[in-house]
Amino acid sequence: MNGSPQPGSHLSTPANMADVAREAGVSIATVSRALRGRPGVGEATRTRVQAVAERLSYVISPEASHLSRGETGRVAVVVPLLQPWFYATLVSALVGHLREAGLDTLIYQVDGAQERGRFLAELPARRKVDAVVLAALPLTPDQRDRLDLLGVRVVVAGGRLRDLPHVRVDDLAVAHTAVDHLVGLGHRRIAMVRTSDTDETPWEADLQRARGWRERMDHHGLGPVEELLVTEELGPRAGARALDRLLALPDPPTAVFAYSDELAAAVAVRAHERGLRVPEDLSVMGVDGHPVADLLNLTTVDQHVAEQAAETAATVIALVRSRAADLPGGVDPVAHRHDVVLDHTLVVRASTAPPSA
Amino acid sequence: MNGSPQPGSHLSTPANMADVAREAGVSIATVSRALRGRPGVGEATRTRVQAVAERLSYVISPEASHLSRGETGRVAVVVPLLQPWFYATLVSALVGHLREAGLDTLIYQVDGAQERGRFLAELPARRKVDAVVLAALPLTPDQRDRLDLLGVRVVVAGGRLRDLPHVRVDDLAVAHTAVDHLVGLGHRRIAMVRTSDTDETPWEADLQRARGWRERMDHHGLGPVEELLVTEELGPRAGARALDRLLALPDPPTAVFAYSDELAAAVAVRAHERGLRVPEDLSVMGVDGHPVADLLNLTTVDQHVAEQAAETAATVIALVRSRAADLPGGVDPVAHRHDVVLDHTLVVRASTAPPSA
Numbered sequence: 001m002n003g004s005p006q007p008g009s010h011l012s013t014p015a016n017m018a019d020v021a022r023e024a025g026v027s028i029a030t031v032s033r034a035l036r037g038r039p040g041v042g043e044a045t046r047t048r049v050q051a052v053a054e055r056l057s058y059v060i061s062p063e064a065s066h067l068s069r070g071e072t073g074r075v076a077v078v079v080p081l082l083q084p085w086f087y088a089t090l091v092s093a094l095v096g097h098l099r100e101a102g103l104d105t106l107i108y109q110v111d112g113a114q115e116r117g118r119f120l121a122e123l124p125a126r127r128k129v130d131a132v133v134l135a136a137l138p139l140t141p142d143q144r145d146r147l148d149l150l151g152v153r154v155v156v157a158g159g160r161l162r163d164l165p166h167v168r169v170d171d172l173a174v175a176h177t178a179v180d181h182l183v184g185l186g187h188r189r190i191a192m193v194r195t196s197d198t199d200e201t202p203w204e205a206d207l208q209r210a211r212g213w214r215e216r217m218d219h220h221g222l223g224p225v226e227e228l229l230v231t232e233e234l235g236p237r238a239g240a241r242a243l244d245r246l247l248a249l250p251d252p253p254t255a256v257f258a259y260s261d262e263l264a265a266a267v268a269v270r271a272h273e274r275g276l277r278v279p280e281d282l283s284v285m286g287v288d289g290h291p292v293a294d295l296l297n298l299t300t301v302d303q304h305v306a307e308q309a310a311e312t313a314a315t316v317i318a319l320v321r322s323r324a325a326d327l328p329g330g331v332d333p334v335a336h337r338h339d340v341v342l343d344h345t346l347v348v349r350a351s352t353a354p355p356s357a
Numbered sequence: 358m359n360g361s362p363q364p365g366s367h368l369s370t371p372a373n374m375a376d377v378a379r380e381a382g383v384s385i386a387t388v389s390r391a392l393r394g395r396p397g398v399g400e401a402t403r404t405r406v407q408a409v410a411e412r413l414s415y416v417i418s419p420e421a422s423h424l425s426r427g428e429t430g431r432v433a434v435v436v437p438l439l440q441p442w443f444y445a446t447l448v449s450a451l452v453g454h455l456r457e458a459g460l461d462t463l464i465y466q467v468d469g470a471q472e473r474g475r476f477l478a479e480l481p482a483r484r485k486v487d488a489v490v491l492a493a494l495p496l497t498p499d500q501r502d503r504l505d506l507l508g509v510r511v512v513v514a515g516g517r518l519r520d521l522p523h524v525r526v527d528d529l530a531v532a533h534t535a536v537d538h539l540v541g542l543g544h545r546r547i548a549m550v551r552t553s554d555t556d557e558t559p560w561e562a563d564l565q566r567a568r569g570w571r572e573r574m575d576h577h578g579l580g581p582v583e584e585l586l587v588t589e590e591l592g593p594r595a596g597a598r599a600l601d602r603l604l605a606l607p608d609p610p611t612a613v614f615a616y617s618d619e620l621a622a623a624v625a626v627r628a629h630e631r632g633l634r635v636p637e638d639l640s641v642m643g644v645d646g647h648p649v650a651d652l653l654n655l656t657t658v659d660q661h662v663a664e665q666a667a668e669t670a671a672t673v674i675a676l677v678r679s680r681a682a683d684l685p686g687g688v689d690p691v692a693h694r695h696d697v698v699l700d701h702t703l704v705v706r707a708s709t710a711p712p713s714a
Binding site for chain 1: 411414431438439440442444445446448449452453456461462463464465466480481482485503506593619622623626648649651652653
């Protein structure tokens with residue numbers, strides 16, 4: 001009917017279990033047992049079946065295999081946005097670790113309070129996954145309650161939420177480390193710069209870092225400091241706006257502690273545009289361990305995102321396996337032991353120095 | 358048996374379709390028709406069923422709903438690495454568009470030739486998805502052949518592969534635009550800097566951009582230029598190493614065209630470290646439309662990644678729907694019409710200017 005090349009026509013019909021059984025000269029049940037690693041098949045037969053399956057490019061339907069064990073073989077990862085470095089790095093490492101354990105990763109992106117509300121109303125991940133990872137997701141108390149309706153185990157990465165198992169750094173201590181570093185250099189006017197998301201919901205880690213900064217300034221006798229805390233809406237100009245506000249103060253800061261390295265980079269570039277030298281006129285530091293901090297030689301507190309992802313994956317895998325093994329309900333050793341708090345690391349580079357005054 | 362708080366015990370039993378039918382005073386079949394938007398249900402009944410379903414937090418099992426139409430409701434997105442900005446931005450936008458169409462996204466990450474080979478040997482996405490998106494994935498001819506074994510439609514984003522439908526910018530033309538911009542400013546020694554992945558497989562877009570740069574240099578009578586093409590292994594120091602090599606030439610370039618904005622940023626920072634002013638001593642530009650180019654005021658060729666993602670999602674959704682509707686096999690209007698080439702845009706910023714010599 002159509003003489004032109006047909007891109008659809010190169011789709012071959014995949015081999016099925018019956019094809020493998022015929023080629024290997026065994027029953028379909030034997031193929032199934034051999035490929036699923038179940039007992040009742042001799043080694044020689046198992047090897048032959050595997051060789052035939054490989055030759056025919058037959059893969060046992062993971063769908064059917066998992067469903068028969070009451071599992072989907074999938075994990076959902078829910079992030080506010082995939083694009084920012086923290087989330088891309090976390091998810092990238094998670095996907096790799098989960099795949100090593102034979103688990104696929106579904107991604108859900110729920111930016112802003114409205115999307116989060118919609119996600120929890122529609123529950124698109126429900127019944128589709130064995131576990132859900134919530135990555136640094138700000139939720140209202142109502143939304144936290146609705147998590148139970150997902151009907152699966154939830155692991156929290158990069159923050160804390162209710163009594164769920166979580167993996168994080170201690171964001172209070174992260175801020176203490178940053179303030180101590182700057183105070184140790186001789187700074188007394190130390191600003192903190194952070195961003196809010198588009199509907200002004202602050203993140204848990206953000207709240208903790210601001211609280212830690214405030215606490216530690218008080219501890220060093222440098223408070224009250226509220227005029228030195230600047231919150232800007234997330235966006236490419238947030239850092240510039242924040243620094244402009246700080247420089248307009250009667251007594252501007254000599255150092256800026258930014259919530260993230262991306263924000264610290266924007267503050268440093270803006271300082272340069274405003275004719276200030278970093279670190280001579282202004283010290284700037286961030287949090288993350290982001291490549292831009294390395295590129296621009298910025299001091300940072302590394303929060304070891306790849307390690308957070310590895311711990312999160314280990315928690316998820318343990319939960320999925322304990323569930324698959326039908327452990328008695330209620331008693332859940334994995335959930336009980338999981339408040340994993342990873343160490344952070346101060347990385348001193350060229351953007352922080354004693355104040356010149 | 359265990360008196361301590363039991364994190365597992367807050368998992369409630371989800372409502373099922375029978376619960377909704379009982380509460381709404383209708384048959385299970387009516388609930389199914391009402392919630393799936395099928396005909397044969399009056400408006401008042403549909404509204405009542407929906408209200409009850411919402412109150413009971415009942416969501417129709419998407420698994421069952423899709424399977425009954427011969428679909429999984431899922432799309433696999435395969436990337437070399439999720440973390441770099443291009444992939445994170447592309448996948449972030451894709452996930453959003455696919456979710457709007459009721460499709461979930463599975464992520465596979467296959468970095469390096471060995472991982473790609475393993476992915477195509479194990480075919481972990483096989484039978485789990487309705488379509489696969491390959492995002493700028495370098496494949497050997499053998500690996501290209503194995504794509505047929507996936508048994509689903511494949512869409513290519515950010516490049517070209519065989520006769521598959523694809524969405525991309527014209528990378529030859531991207532390089533022409535960059536060279537024309539620099540030649541127009543008066544440059545004659547224009548270097549190109551690019552990276553290879555860890556096993557030295559170049560990307561398709563990369564090869565095209567290098568070819569376009571070479572062609573256009575010839576076109577302007579500025580070739581041969583092979584000593585001005587520098588390829589470094591991907592990594593945080595790639596830009597610095599590349600610039601160091603170029604500055605060691607007897608006749609160093611006055612302008613650098615970098616494969617990406619991240620690489621251009623690294624080159625610009627290295628130029629600064631080496632005591633060169635940008636753009637007075639060296640013009641630097643990249644490709645992408647990356648936030649770091651905005652931050653550092655770098656000239657770029659914007660490749661509109663979010664628009665590439667939107668076109669890719671539209672192609673995937675059309676393929677999945679045409680397949681679901683059981684169109685006659687072979688004739689595939691969507692695949693035939695899909696070589697979507699998006700326009701790119703030159704964004705001139707402060708990092709390019711006439712050479713001072």
